Amino acid sequence: MVDWFVALWYGLPAAATIIWVTPFHTSSQRVLAAGLALVAFLALLQRRRQPVVVLTVVAAGLVTSQAALGDTTGLEIAAVLALYAVAAYRPAPTAWLALAGVTAGHAAAVALWPYTFVTVAPEHGAEVTLSELQSLTISVSVLLALSMVALLLGATARGRRLHIAALEERAAQLALERDQREQVARSAERSRIAREMHDVVAHSLSVMIALADGAGAALERRPEQARVALDELASTGRSALADTRRLLGVLREDDAEAGAPLSPQPTNPDLSELVSRYQAAGLPVTFTETGPALPDDTGLQLAVFRIVQEALTNVLRHAPGSPRIEVTVDRRPEYVVIEVDNADGASPATQSGGRGLVGMRERAAVYDGHVDAGPTTTGWRVRAVLRWVEEEEL
Numbered sequence: 042m043v044d045w046f047v048a049l050w051y052g053l054p055a056a057a058t059i060i061w062v063t064p065f066h067t068s069s070q071r072v073l074a075a076g077l078a079l080v081a082f083l084a085l086l087q088r089r090r091q092p093v094v095v096l097t098v099v100a101a102g103l104v105t106s107q108a109a110l111g112d113t114t115g116l117e118i119a120a121v122l123a124l125y126a127v128a129a130y131r132p133a134p135t136a137w138l139a140l141a142g143v144t145a146g147h148a149a150a151v152a153l154w155p156y157t158f159v160t161v162a163p164e165h166g167a168e169v170t171l172s173e174l175q176s177l178t179i180s181v182s183v184l185l186a187l188s189m190v191a192l193l194l195g196a197t198a199r200g201r202r203l204h205i206a207a208l209e210e211r212a213a214q215l216a217l218e219r220d221q222r223e224q225v226a227r228s229a230e231r232s233r234i235a236r237e238m239h240d241v242v243a244h245s246l247s248v249m250i251a252l253a254d255g256a257g258a259a260l261e262r263r264p265e266q267a268r269v270a271l272d273e274l275a276s277t278g279r280s281a282l283a284d285t286r287r288l289l290g291v292l293r294e295d296d297a298e299a300g301a302p303l304s305p306q307p308t309n310p311d312l313s314e315l316v317s318r319y320q321a322a323g324l325p326v327t328f329t330e331t332g333p334a335l336p337d338d339t340g341l342q343l344a345v346f347r348i349v350q351e352a353l354t355n356v357l358r359h360a361p362g363s364p365r366i367e368v369t370v371d372r373r374p375e376y377v378v379i380e381v382d383n384a385d386g387a388s389p390a391t392q393s394g395g396r397g398l399v400g401m402r403e404r405a406a407v408y409d410g411h412v413d414a415g416p417t418t419t420g421w422r423v424r425a426v427l428r429w430v431e432e433e434e435l
Contacts, residue, residue, distance in 0.1 A: 047122055048085040055081075055115040074114045077102045081119040092126035093139065099123045100143050107150035113180075117147065121187045128195025129202075136196065140188050148181045247354050248277050251322035251361070273321045312349060316368060319353045324366055326353065332372030336429060344404040344427060345370065345379060348412070351397045352381035352423040363420070376410070376428040384420045401425060 055078040084098045100123075103116040120143055128136035155177065256270035316328040335342055349368055356366055365384035370377065401423070402412045410427040 044086050044089065047088065048082050051082065051085060051115070051119045051122060055118070058115050070110055073109055074106065077106050077116060078114065081116055085119060085122060088123055088126035089130060092123065092130050093135065096120065096123040096127050096139055096143065100146050103143075104146055104150040107147075108154045111154060113147075117184050117187070120147075120184070121191045124188050125191040125195040128192045129198045130195075133196060136192055140192055143188060144181065144185050147184050148177065151177045151180050246281070247357050248318055248322050249274055249281075251357055252277065255323050270321060273318065277318060312346060312368075312370065315346065315350060315353075319357065322357060323361065324353065324357060325364060326366045326368060328368045328370075330370045330372075332377075335372060335377065338429065341377075341408060341427065341429060344408060345377065347404060348379055348401045348423075348425050349381060351401050355397050356381070356383050360421070375430065376426055379423075379425040379427070381423045382417070382420065383422070398423075 056075070081099050081102050084095045088095045099116060099119045103113055103120055106112065106114050106116055124136070124139055124143060127139045131139075252270045252274040256267040256274065259267040259270065312330065313328060316326050319326050335345065349370070353366070353368070356363060360383055363383050365382075367380070367382040367384075369380040369382075371380075398412065398414050401414075405412045405425050405427055408427040408429055410425060412423065412425040414423045415421070
């Protein structure tokens with residue numbers, strides 16, 4: 042619609058001028074003028090698709106009209122509209138070259154074929170005819186002024202359009218980066234859930250095996266103790282099964298699409314209950330907790346819980362005969378110290394292939410902490426430090 046509007050903006054006045062205003066001497070001149078106007082009109086309909094070609098066609102028509110008719114017959118308006126399209130849809134150097142070419146071509150045509158009839162309004166009862174130099178100066182100046190305005194308006198429109206395109210591209214890039222960050226976060230979350238699966242399955246199965254062995258050994262001599270061990274075995278199995286189902290449900294795509302949370306929401310881990318399970322499995326574990334309670338950060342509490350669980354599981358697997366196992370959780374300002382001291386010469390972390398120690402270090406690194414494991418004078422010790430920023434009280 043805009044292309045038709047622009048073409049008609051030139052075509053209708055040009056037709057009216059050719060029919061009623063311009064005093065052509067012969068009908069052939071009028072037909073030539075009408076034909077050139079029609080070509081310019083049709084060319085302007087393509088001004089946005091091929092602006093340079095359109096300007097070339099219109100400029101050629103302008104020179105032809107001046108040479109054959111001694112008048113531009115309004116084609117300079119079509120040239121200005123075409124020049125605007127060049128400035129709006131092509132780079133600035135192309136637009137300036139187009140301006141120079143149109144101006145030079147028009148000036149040369151007027152100089153070679155000057156206007157045959159150009160007069161000013163009657164003054165003192167007489168008509169004053171302009172000289173060829175005056176006609177050349179006025180004609181070129183008017184076309185140059187209109188062309189400069191068209192070029193500046195077209196360049197402004199082009200700059201605004203490019204700016205909007207850059208903003209749209211930037212918005213699309215930001216959306217892509219956001220999607221990529223979500224995918225990376227989702228992958229990291231699933232990797233963390235996979236580690237949780239290792240903790241749930243490996244630790245729970247280790248405790249269950251130890252409880253089953255203990256129950257079998259005490260079945261004939263101490264049936265009551267065997268019954269307690271079997272009850273604890275069933276409780277541990279049910280808890281492990283519930284955790285496994287919850288984690289597997291998070292990993293399933295259809296569950297995630299149905300609104301399942303992307304990460305499990307554990308309750309506040311009870312370290313005393315964890316220690317009691319290992320005590321029921323036959324480990325002489327003592328638990329000491331000093332300082333205020335941990336912050337209400339489920340991730341931090343889960344990390345402390347898993348570090349203690351991993352250390353005790355390694356002891357249960359590789360040093361079950363330890364005479365003394367001490368678990369200490371010491372809360373300090375802005376950090377917590379976790380120690381699991383095994384009074385035996387065995388080295389659980391080394392015998393387990395180091396995977397448990399790697400997992401503990403990964404959890405500690407999330408909270409700007411570290412894990413040290415190694416022999417002591419009495420056995421083996423795992424020491425972890427987790428840090429956080431205290432929130433200011435309002």
